Amino acid sequence: MSHFIDIAALDDIPRQGARVVKTPSGCVAVFRTLDDQVFAMDDRCPHKGGPLSEGIVHGTQVTCPLHGWVFDLATGLAQGADSGSVATHAARIEGGRVLLSETCLRGRAA
Amino acid sequence: MKQRLVVIGAGMASGRMLEHIFEAAPDAFDVTLFNAEPRGNYNRLMLSPVLSGEKTYAEIVTHDAEWYAARGVDCRFGEPVVKIDRANRVVYSNAGGVPYDRLVIATGSAPFLLPVPGKNLPGVVAYRDLEDTQAMIDAAAPGAKAVVIGGGLLGLEAAAGMAARGAEVVVIHLMGHLMERQLDPAAGYLLQRDLERRGITVHCKGATKAILGTDRVEAVLLDDGTTYPADLVCMAIGIRPETRLANDAGLEVNRGLVVSDQMQTNDPAIFGLGECVEHQGQLFGLVAPLYDQAKVLAATLLGTEAAFRPVQTATKLKVTGVDLFSAGDFAEAPGREDIVFRDPGRGVYKRLILEGEKLIGAVMYGDTADGAWFFDKIKTGEDVTALRDTLIFGPAFSGGAAADPLAAVAALPPEAEICGCNGVCKGKITEAxxxxxxxxxxxxxxxxxSASCGTCTGLVEKVMALTLGAAFKPVENPPMCKCTDHTHEDVRRLIKARALKSIxxxxxxxxxxxxxxxxxxxxxxxxxxLCDWPFDxxxxxxxxxxxxxxxxxxxxxxxxxxVPRMWGGVTTPTELRAIADAAEKYAVPMVKVTGGQRIDLLGVKKEDLPAIWSDLNAAGMVSGHAYSKGLRTVKTCVGEQYCRFGTQDSTGLGIKLEQLLWGSWTPAKLKLGVSGCPRNCAEATCKDIGVICVESGYQISVAGAAGLEVKETELLVTVATEAEAMQAIAAFTQLYRENARYLHRVHKWVAKVGLAWCRAQIEDPETRKALADRFEESQSIYRVDPWAxxxxxxxxxxxxxxxxxxxxILGAAE
Structure with a gap:
């Protein structure tokens, strides 16, 4: 069972937006959807390294701000005809706080 | 009191004339309409599809009983007129007399019958009316033998129609090739080959000697001794004007009933119309000039001045699957030259006939797509010398310069870049x-x-069209995105109409x-x-x-x-010092002068943004909106203050315009330029909105572009004062804001709605003021610095x- 780290208040993240968490191996984007679900994934598009945290969040997807790749927030998989994926990390809300799995502190696969 | 109009003949020409009259003056005449055929008007051109079984009679009726009844027409169908009493102005049928104030003779034409033995045998028909058509339909059972005498337009349609019903058909033609009045020998040959492929036997240079049979037709004998067995013979060798009534009435008749430009005969109360008339020595058999006559005669009868001028006509053969077009004059004559194109494998033949610098005739077989274009050139008589090299290839290559856009794309190698934004080459698209x-x-x-700026969408579609061929269907006005079936235009309209005020x-x-x-x-x-509801x-x-x-x-x-704003491109030592300080303080990797007359600090980290903004704000600077779909810059030249050519204070006007417009959101970015004289040092004529100052005032032009596309602006209005210039520009900006599709630059939007429409809005003082007022209302919310x-x-x-x-990590782990 993995440990979770308290990173911020839910209200620090705008609905349909994201905030960034710095880790030793790069940034993690923590997303909040319109219906207050939270998701976390590496803040780096596999295409050209765009900061996914700056993308437009729609439903449970995000569109990369640089070239428009779309990723599913839950799986990290590129949508449509693009193929590629972003490492995701477990995140959850507890008592108005956002908790992020400590797996994000371990080395990256890619 | 209504005038009494009597019309003899319910054909296509008189039908059209009655339509014109009833449209223009429904109560001018009491109309009596005689017709020898026991029915009203139908589209005779469509008899061929009826014969071939592709249409029914009911489908080709143009005026039914209801139509006549609604207009109070006294219909005497199946009641031939036998006599015209000009002295007393009465026409007689066997049922009695009908008096007239005005009489129209539209008796049409009669088939010309060969004066050979056996021409009156049962089973010999012409091809003029529904009875003839029905006789052929009845006779053309599968396996039946039919002979058509005459290889012209009508004869071939009759032959093709009966062949389509399964009959074995022979066409006998006196001349060396088919349709010799419309086609030259080469095209005639191709036509013959096509007909023979359909099982029709064609016998050219065949003179009919006799029609054989005892009780009814059995065979046709030619001069050369050939005999063709026949269950039915269709004579379609030509028509002559039906002028017997007119002749008997003592009217002037040559080959046809002679009429003036007003369609009047030598009796002022009697008019001629249609295939029965002769105008300046010419007879008419095709429908277009007959319709022109109908229009002229309707005008004449209603007391309007009009004159019939015969125009060139073009011919198309109505045989399914045979593409044939001919227009103008194509006989060989001194001083005439030909341009010929042949593709025997595909059965395509095109021939253009030139006289001097004009195109006077065109014959096409197999591919007639450009027929209308050539016909237009023949009718206008324009000088085609400059087009001559590529004329035969039609409009796609007209002038040689504007080559077929598809051909240009087809010529691109696979590695040619199509989408510059995403670096996609042609080969990648064809692969996809x-x-x-x-x-x-x-x-x-x-x-x-085409997923980024979208400028290459047209090019991408062309590559797709080339790869997919006919299977490609371009989307005319696609929905806004996959989330909705509405177009951008629909959504804009509905937001306003239904007062929708949130996403x-x-x-x-x-x-x-x-x-x-x-x-x-x-x-x-x-x-x-935000554009439609600035306050809500x-x-x-x-x-x-x-x-x-x-x-x-x-x-x-x-x-x-x-990028901090530099109003009109003017800055101060204090501002420059603040920018220099900020660049050093935040270790900005690059400081660059932009094309919009200001300074760009590149490579700033996101977390440093608020601090650098604060520093610039402290020096009195605000955001330059270099990132927005909104007002970017107003580029200026130095103007009258320093320039020896300047006519107005272009710098001052640029600053005022930037202060007027800044902070506004627009469908796409908005760039302006103000030049102090027509030398145009501020390059105002490639901006979204450009101002050129002249001695007498300000020329405001719009819809320029200098990006992926390059386009000069077009003049919107010229005004005398600076205040008027500012109002017009505010109004035009608001017009753009309210009407354009998101991401469409001004030039793209203007191309859609038309400059004339924009100008009409801005030139109308009330509309202009209302637009400028709405712009100012919105600006009361949005003219703020976001950085602060x-x-x-x-x-x-x-x-x-x-x-x-x-x-x-350790501290927060548990």
Missing amino acids: VAGGATTLEAVRAVTKA PAVMQELGWKTSGGCASCRPALNYYL YTDDRQSRFVNERNHANIQKDGTYSV ELAAKPADWAPVADLSQPAV
């Missing part, structure tokens, strides 16, 4: 199409071509198919809403593209660029947590 991406949407998804309201009311929209529709909706709608930052959300331009490495507000909360711009330090 071959891989099953048959819609633009699919190609976009697979290759990213969720739009999505709910207009039936969005996704829950939260997408990255394409949300920014557009956000713009439409709150800008939704999360529906903004990153640059507008962060009020800075994101760079490829995730850093940003910062955003810089106040620097924490929002930094990471929400920093887990990169081991101590922090």
Whole structure:
């Protein structure tokens, strides 16, 4: 069972937006959807390294701000005809706080 | 009292004339209409499809009993007129006399019958009316033998029609090739070959000697001794004007009933119309000039001046699957030259006949797509010398310069770049199409071509059209995005009409198919809403593209660029010092002068943005909106203050315009230029809105472009004073804001709605003022510096947590 780290208040993240968490191996984007679900994934598009945290969040997807790749927030998989994926990390809300799995502190696969 | 109009003959010409009369003056005449055939008007041109079984009689009726009844026409169908009493102005049928004030003779034509033995045998028909057609239909059972005498337009349609019903058909033609009045020998040959492929026997140079048979027709004997067995013989060797009634009445008749330009005979109360008339020595058999006659005669009868002028006519053979076109004069004669194109394999033949610098005739077989274009050139008589090299290839190559756009794309090698934004070459697109991406949407998804700025969409579609051929269907006005079936225009209209004032309201009311929209529709909706409801709608930052959300331009490495506004391109030592200080303080890697006359600080980290903004704000500078779909810059030249040519204070006007417009959101970026004289040093004529100062005032032109497309502006209005110039520009900006599709630059929008429409709005003082007032209302909300507000909360711009330090991790672990 993995440990979770308290990173911020839910209200620090705008609905349909994201905030960034710095880790030793790069940034993690923590997303909040319109219906207050939270998701976390590496803040780096596999295409050209765009900061996914700056993308437009729609439903449970995000569109990369640089070239428009779309990723599913839950799986990290590129949508449509693009193929590629972003490492995701477990995140959850507890008592108005956002908790992020400590797996994000371990080395990256890619 | 109504005049009494009597019409003899219910054919296509008189039918058209009656339509004109009833349209223009429904109560001018009491009309009596005689027709020898026991029915009203039908489309005789469509007898061939009836014969071949492709249409029924009911489908070709043009005026039914109801039509005549509604107009009070006294119909005497099946009641031939036998006599005209000109002295007393009465026409007689066997049922009695009908008096007239005006009489129209439209008796049409009669088939010309060969004066050979056996011509009156049962089973010999002409091809003029429904009875003839029915006789052929009855006779043309599968296996029956039919002979058509005459290889002209009518004869061939009769032959093809009976062949289509299964009869064995022979065509006997006196001349050396078919349709010799319309076709030259080469095209005639191709036509003969096509007909023979359909099982029709063609016998040219065949003179009919006799029609054989005892009780009814049995065979046709030719001069050369050939005999063709026949169950039915159709004589279609020609027609002559039906003038017997006119002749008997003592009217002037040559080959046809002689009429003036007004369609009047030598009796002022009697008029002629249609195939029975002769006008300046000419007879008429095709429908276009007959319709012209009908129009002229209707005008004449109603007392309007009109004159019949015969025009050139073109011919098309109505035989399914045979493409044939001929127009003008194509006989060989001294001084005439030919341009000929042949593709025997495909059965294509085209011949153009030139006399001097004009095109006077065209014959086409197999591919008649350009027929109308050539016909137009023949009718206008324009000089085609300059087009001559490529004339035969039709409009696609007219002038040689404007080559077929598809051909140009076809000529591109596979490695040619199509989409500059995403670096997609032609080969990648053709591969994607071959891989099953048959819609633009699919190609976009697979290759990213046209997915960014969209300028290459047309090019991508052409590549797709070339690869897919006829299977490609371009989308005319596609829905806004995959989330909705509405177009941008529909959504804009409905937002206003239904007073929708939030993104969720739009999505709910207009039936969005996704829950939260997408990255394409949300920014557009956000713009439409803030434009239409400046007081009611709150800008939704999360529906903004990153640059507008962060009020800075994101760079490829995730850093940003910062551009403070320099009003009209004018700055001060204090501002320059503040910029220099900021650049050093935040270790800005590059300081660059932009094309919009200001300074760009490139490579700023996101978390430094609030601080650098604060520093620039402190020196009196505000955001330059270098990232927005909104007012960017107003570029100026130095103007009259320093320039020896300057006519007005162009710099001052530029500054005032920038202060008027800054902070406004527009469908796409908006760039202005103000030049102090026509030397145009501010390059105002390639901007969205450009002002050229002249001695007498200000020329305001719009819709320029100097990006992916390059286009000169077009003059919108010229005004005398600076105040008028500012009002006109505010009004035009608002017109653009309210009407354009999101992401369409001014030039793209103007191309759609037309400059004339824009000008009409701006020239009307009330409309202009209302637009300018609405713009100012919106600006009362949006003319603010976003940096000042955003810089106040620097924490929002930094990471929400920093887990990169081991101590922090341990501290927060449990």
